[in-house]
Amino acid sequence: MSKFIIEVQGIVQGVGFRPFVYNLALKLNLNGYVNNDDKGVNILLQGKKNSIDTFLNELKNNPPILSKIDNISILEDTSLDDFEDFKIIQSANQNNKSTLVSPDIAICDDCIKDIENIENRRYKYAFTNCTNCGPRYSIINTVPYDRINTSMNDFVMCEECKEEYEDPTNRRYHAQPICCPNCGPQIKLYDNFKNEISNNDSIKEIAQKINSGFIVAIKGIGGFHIICDATNENAVKKLREKKNRPSKPFAVMFKNIDEIKKYTNISNKEEKTILCKEKPIVIVNKNSNCKISELIAPNIDRLGVFLPYTPLHILLFEYLNNPIIATSANLKDEPIIKDVKDIFSKLSNVVDYVLDFNRDIINACDDSIVQVINDEIQILRLARGYAPFSYKTSNKFNKNNLAIGANQKSSISLGFNNNMISSAYIGDMNSIVSMEYFKRSVSTFEKFYDFKTQLIVCDKHPAYETTKWAMNQGKEIKQIQHHYAHALATMAEYDLDEDVLAFVFDGTGYGDDGNIWGGEVFISNRSSYKRINHLKYFKLLGGEKAVKEPRRIALSLLFDNFTIEEVLTLDNACVNSFTKNEIELLYKMWQKNLNTPLTSSFGRVFDAIASFSNILQLQTYEGETGLQIEKEYDENLNESYSYEIINTQIDLSKAILEILKDKDKKVICSKFINMIVNIISEISLENKNLKIVLAGGVFQNKTLLEQLSKKLKRKFYFSKTIPLNDQGISFGQLYFQN
Ligand SMILES: [Zn+2]
Ligand SMILES: [Zn+2]
Structure with missing residues (x-):
């Protein structure tokens, strides 16, 4: 009889880790228990040595799809008491919040089957989710990730949901956002004067409005989208005029991958990327008979495409005739709108109808944007599905570092112990509302990770709003040159701790001589750089x-x-x-x-x-x-x-x-x-x-x-994971070492 204590760290909470462990232990006839604590998941195993080996192999090679294991430590301890069975023990009190927060994940195939099956009690229910899919980051107030700390706290589970929630063999065991038509969030449809339109099938109703050429706003996972028929020239033209957005490309959401193929030429890797569990916007090549409005991506041969990623989107497409533009709802230079009141106050002249629901979005999050280069994914905007992004470093931070990035395509990153954590895309800091969003992100992340900032790392540009903010915090400050931070971001992604030859070509950044740099060649390492060309x-x-x-x-x-x-x-x-x-x-x-x-x-x-x-x-x-x-x-x-x-x-x-x-x-x-x-x-x-x-x-x-x-x-x-545009700057700023 062997006895082992196993500790697992990484994204291991809220991703079905304990039921996975529980079911595996049952299958292999192992006794003991599994629980969560402030550092991750702890497993105590007792049983035959070869069963324990099989268990460890499965744990390493086939963990739950949403988990991300950073570290497994295994310790044999024969002094432990004997166990009669295998149990899941409820969370112990958690003080040190270093458990990582999981990103929001697109609806899984099993949940799609549920909402399409007329026999299922979640048939056509727009908020169906399970341990393998659904909202996470966007609904979390604070950690640990328990329902009480999310915006699902407003909804009391019905008996049936509760049973599923408590059954370790159920796909919805401890799925915090679990709900059903009897106990969960509901949809409301409005016109742009805030008048509620009562209808028993609001999704069908708004789909018909889109089919008729109206522009609508629909609430998603991390914020509202503005939506219209992508093949309707007039609707797209009207949207461009009303948004005062003459030519910046819009992303298009398609019913399924076959529809995407009718309009684009995609490689196998691009197809896989479009279908992956994060469901990002993927930039691909249009084909020659692409009947999408030319106004969607004028004068370029690329198109940003993505698939429905919430049950609500899937249900919407049952009634839509065509692909749709789905673009973040916001005013120019402002972040994505997450509350319906802001749609009415800011965009009532743009949209004709609004589809809202009463599960609050706590943390706004845009859609991610990626492209495929040489058969590998390159993330250009790291947000829904990928954020917060966490990364383990080889050396420890000796202070809690808060890196606040640049001024455009902003993001923030935290460095503590062996962790580097990057936020979702925050956006351009050109408005008061954006700065508010930035400050809110800082306090959210401080709360998530029980983090007290000791050192702020920022850009050298004296006129950046972020730099000015840093100067007013009364904390120790380190300023990193913009292009050096770009180089550091890539070095961080590949853990390069040596002299490198860095070509940093970009738009604009403040140089050491006060000029605007952007065509720079450095020999750099983690603590210094030399501008050689x-x-x-x-x-x-x-x-x-x-x-x-x-x-x-x-x-x-x-x-x-x-x-x-x-x-x-x-x-x-x-x-x-x-x-x-x-x-x-x-x-x-x-x-x-x-x-x-x-x-x-x-x-x-x-x-x-x-x-x-x-x-x-x-x-x-x-x-x-x-x-x-x-x-x-x-x-x-x-x-x-x-x-x-x-x-x-x-x-x-x-x-x-x-x-x-x-x-x-x-x-x-x-x-x-x-x-x-x-x-x-x-x-x-x-x-x-x-x-x-x-x-x-x-x-x-x-x-x-x-x-x-x-x-x-x-x-x-x-860099492929950390955007090599200015969103990656905060991550690079963290990698600097004195
Ligand atoms: Zn699911
Ligand atoms: Zn229910």
Whole structure:
């Protein structure tokens, strides 16, 4: 007779771990018990040695699908008392809250069967869930994860639900959000004047409104979506006008994977990713006969697609004729709306009808966005299904670190003991409401992990709202340069603790010299970095205004290389988009350095290329030029533009002269991408013994990454789990080590 004490740590609570252990122990004739405590799950096993070995194998190789085991410790202890049977013992009082919070998970196949089966008591019930699926993070007030600490506390379980909840052999054993039509949340349908529309099938009713071309708001897991028929040109046009969102792509939700295939070309890996338990938005290629409205993702060949991930969505699609736009409900620069009152106060002029329910969303959470690169998932927005993200480090934090990221695509990360925990995507900090959301996220995470901040890590930019907030907290502060934090984020994901060669190409970030950086090559490690190369500085004509007007970037590069007289005679799309007066005025600005900050940003060079090649002269959302340049890339064109590396500066003057001679968009875009590959190759060759790290928003460019994979002929590291755009900054800030 052997006796073992087993401790399991990681995401092991609220994911069906104890019933899994219980049922496995019964099957293998083992006695003992399982319980939860502040550190995780404890198992005491008594029985035949080979049964215990089988048990441990199953535990390691086939744990519950939603669990994530970080550590298993096994200790033999023959001094233990004998047990007659196997029991689940209720949670002991929990003081130290280091148990990890589980993300929200899409409805599982078993629950889909339940809501589609007319015999089942949850037939057509929109809040059906079980231990393997449903809301978690979005409904948790505090830990431990028990119903009393969630927004399901408002609902008293009926007898039948209670029986299921208490039966360790039931799929809903200890499923905290368990409910049914008799005891759980209910739906309400309103018009945009808050008038309740009484109807016994509100889901059918709102589906018919969508089919008729109305724009509606529907509450989801982490917030409301704005929804309309994706094939209805007028509805999409109306939505764009009302949201004042001229061209930023919308994501489209489809009934099932076969529907997605009618509109897109997807690889096997993309199909698997669309179907995975997180159900993220996956960015894929449209096909040629895609009958989705062209207004959904104008001028790009990609489309963000996803599948229904709540029972409510599944039921909705029973009545819908077509795929739907499902975009986060919010005002520009504000976070996703989670309460119906905010839909009425902020979006009643956008939506015609509202579908709400009375299970509160405690923590808002957007949909995640991913793409597939070389058959691997790269997360571009880490949120529903993935957040909170937890990661074990090899060395311990000696202080509780709170890292607060940058100003755009913000997130926060906590570092304590051996844990790094990252929040969901918070968004852009350009409004008071966003800052409120940011502060709420900080206190939520402090509460979740019983965390008292000792050190705040923030960006160096003095004007960032997050930096200003940090300065007012009266805590010790560490400021990390923006692009160094990007490099650190990738180093953290791969646990790189050595000198690396980091290429950090992105939009904008505050540099050590006060200029705007963004085309940086560092040799860096966890405690320092050296800027070995950077893009030669150029002037942003009109500062922020230049970011919205790619033609201003292009013009500035022309001023660097030509006299004003020469510029005025050039026959190029950039020059032609201005009047003579405008060019002369901008030239004066350029000459006298009036509101013309210096930048080394590679993101801005993409803007210039889009202008020179007549792709666009004005952009309405971040990344628009990159996406359109990708669309023009032709793999069969191997030529590249010229550049020089003079001292530490990457000088594109030669490229500018060559670009002006090319007229074809495809040629310009292809030679430009090839040039970036060549720049990275050349600098890498000079640093053969260093690992290559790629970071920053520019490397979200799928074409660029794929070309690098083909041509660089060396392994390179770019982050796949931690977004390599600014959402990853907080994670990188944590990885810094004094
Ligand atoms: Zn389920
Ligand atoms: Zn019930």
